[in-house]
Amino acid sequence: MxxxxxxxxxxxxxxxxxxxxxxxxxxxxxxxxxxxxxxxxxxxxxxxxxxxxxxxxxxxxxxxxxxxxxxxxxxxxxxxxxxxxxxxGGRDPGYRRSGTLLVARDRDQAEALEREADFRRQNGLAVERLTPSRARGVEPALAPTIRLAFSAPDDHAVDxxxxxxxxxxxxxxxxxxxxxxxxxxxxxxxxxxxxxxxxxxxxxxxxxxxxxxxxxxxxxxxxxxxxxxxxxRPVKGQLLRLRDPAGPGLLDRVLRTEECYVVPRGDGRYVLGATTEERGFDETVTAGALHDLLRDAVEVLPGLAELEVLEASAGLRPGTxxxxxxxxxxxxxxxxxxxxxxxxxxxxxxxxxxxxxxxxxxxxxxxxxxxxxxxxxxxx
The missing domain is CATH 3.50.50.60 (FAD/NAD(P)-binding domain)
Structure with a gap:
């Protein structure tokens, strides 16, 4: 190169x-x-x-x-x-001004999300509280069972x-x-x-x-x-890459819950992650970890269950x-x-x-x- x-x-x-x-x-x-x-x-x-x-x-x-x-x-x-x-270089870096939606799926998570939102506001960060109906208005594929959401419009994503x-x-x-x-x-x-x-x-x-x-x-x-x-030190993270054969549209914003996140690429591809594991330099992909990620994500975004699996992978974050x-x-x-x-x-x-x-x-x-x-x- x-x-x-x-x-x-x-x-x-x-x-x-x-x-x-x-x-x-x-x-x-x-x-x-x-x-x-x-x-x-x-x-x-x-x-x-x-x-x-x-x-x-x-x-x-x-x-x-x-x-x-x-x-x-x-x-x-x-x-x-x-x-x-x-x-x-003449190459598209894959930057998307998507915004992020933080979602709670039960009462305990909703209370924690309220506290976190207060902390962010105290630090001058832009967050907007959304009722479940308003959240589904901006992201219709969300499950009707979600309890609360906050929008973080200044958070974006890149490939x-x-x-x-x-x-x-x-x-x-x-x-x-x-x-x-x-x-x-x-x-x-x-x-x-x-x-x-x-x-x-x-x-x-x-x-x-x-x-x-x-x-x-x-x-x-x-x-x-x-x-x-x-x-x-290495901090292991496992995740999945998924694809919607129908193309984009399932999710526009980055979706985050207490347990997982889903990052849309804007072309029908999605990244679902990620675990946080202190396991040394182990980079194996495990069925249990991927099962948990899918279970938690599908609970708030049911349509994710219909997507094709492109890749399962693990990486090591460098932590101090x-x-x-x-x-x-x-x-x-x-x-x-x-x-x-x-x-x-x-x-x-x-x-x-x-x-x-x-x-x-x-x-x-x-x-x-x-x-x-x-x-x-x-x-x-």
């Missing part, structure tokens, strides 16, 4: 998922020569599996004020960013597979390089500075800086002293101890991080590129998400 760089790269990015590609695209746009390396497929891993919700409002959580600010800023950045990618194709095209146009099937074994550390990477075949590649963007496996790279590492990302310069000179995005990797993609490349260029970064906060015992 992409043309070869004639000279040594300014920056090597380890990982060709959404984070690594976003960094490479922004680096190329700002005049750097990025080289992205990935031992697997391009845009594989969690990026390939992701549903693509851009939902800072629906996913706002108590005690995560700094992360909410970051998520809102990323959502605001998205329209201009996808326009930029389209202009650069991560279309988005990464657009990113790859933009990187190519910008003069960057992306190589699949090239596994980085360890980082080269010389005199407390990261000077490049050593590949699985023992060859070395020198660069002015290295960005670790290897998702859930970011903590497994060799060569780094313990104090310079970022603690990243505080579930906030690690973005920017690390504990060693030449070391930078773009990992730990947990559920927000697709949403945070444009800001990940902006913030990490700012750090590469010596510009100010948001210290609340500094990779060094874990060594200092500080949380975002």
């Amino acid at each position: 992409t043309r070869s760089i004639d000279h040594s790269p300014d920056v090597v990015v380890v990982g060709a998922g959404i984070a690594g590609l976003s960094v490479a695209q922004r680096a190329a746009a700002r005049g750097l020569r990025p080289l992205v390396l990935d031992g697997g497929d391009l845009a594989g891993g969690a990026t390939h599996v992701a549903a693509g919700m851009l939902a800072p409002v629906a996913e706002a959580a108590f005690g995560e004020g700094a992360l909410l600010e970051l998520n809102l800023a990323a959502a605001a950045r998205y329209p201009a960013w996808v326009d930029e990618l389209t202009e650069l 991560p597979r279309a988005l990464t194709a657009a990113l790859l095209a933009a990187i190519d146009r910008g003069g960057g390089e992306v190589r699949a099937g090239v596994r980085v074994r360890e980082l080269l550390v010389e005199s407390d500075r990261v000077a490049g990477v050593r590949l699985q075949d023992e060859s070395e590649l020198r660069a002015g800086a290295v960005v670790v963007a290897a998702g859930a496996r970011s903590g497994q790279l060799g060569g780094l002293p313990e104090h310079a590492r970022v603690p990243v 101890p505080d579930n906030a990302p690690a973005l920017g310069p690390g504990a060693l000179a030449g070391l930078h991080w773009a990992t730990g995005h947990y559920r927000h990797g697709i949403l945070l993609a444009p800001l990940t590129g902006d913030l990490v490349v700012a750090g590469l260029l010596g510009e100010p970064v948001d210290e609340r998400f500094s990779p060094t906060r874990f060594a200092a015992g500080v949380t975002a």
Whole structure:
């Protein structure tokens, strides 16, 4: 993929998922020569599996004020960013201004949804309370048994597979390089500075800086002293991809309940997800998990039961101890991080590129998400 760089790269990015590609695209746009390396497929891993919700409002959580600010800023950045990618690479990133509908299916869930809506309003977020009849007015396929709904009109969605194709095209146009099937074994550390990477075949590649963007496996790279590492754990998510042979129309907005979500692609395809499992690096797809997702989703959207199954998959979200990302310069000179995005990797993609490349260029970064906060015992 992409043309070869004639000279040594300014920056090597380890990982060709959404984070690594976003960094490479922004680096190329700002005049750097990025080289992205990935031992697997391009845009594989969690990026390939992701549903693509851009939902800072629906996913706002108590005690995560700094992360909410970051998520809102990323959502605001998205329209201009996808326009930029389209202009650069000529590929549609699959961005949809869909809005989100949060639905409660029983009294307990309705009470919890009311409390969550109050919290969102207190934080200045746009949510509108809908009676069951009004909710079915905007989404007629909803079950008549739902108890309450809230609309979050500012939450949207993107197709991560279309988005990464657009990113790859933009990187190519910008003069960057992306190589699949090239596994980085360890980082080269010389005199407390990261000077490049050593590949699985023992060859070395020198660069002015290295960005670790290897998702859930970011903590497994060799060569780094313990104090310079970022603690990243895998959080498994299973989901289904479905298709309506009749085409679009079953659901227009993203639908979220306490147990699941359904993301329409706008062309008759839907993504149903997702579990949250702390099972290490296990990526198996299990019948029980898929059964539970379908059962819960069909209870609020009965027509889902008639759709064709296209794909069942599992991915590993990269989580940090505080579930906030690690973005920017690390504990060693030449070391930078773009990992730990947990559920927000697709949403945070444009800001990940902006913030990490700012750090590469010596510009100010948001210290609340500094990779060094874990060594200092500080949380975002």
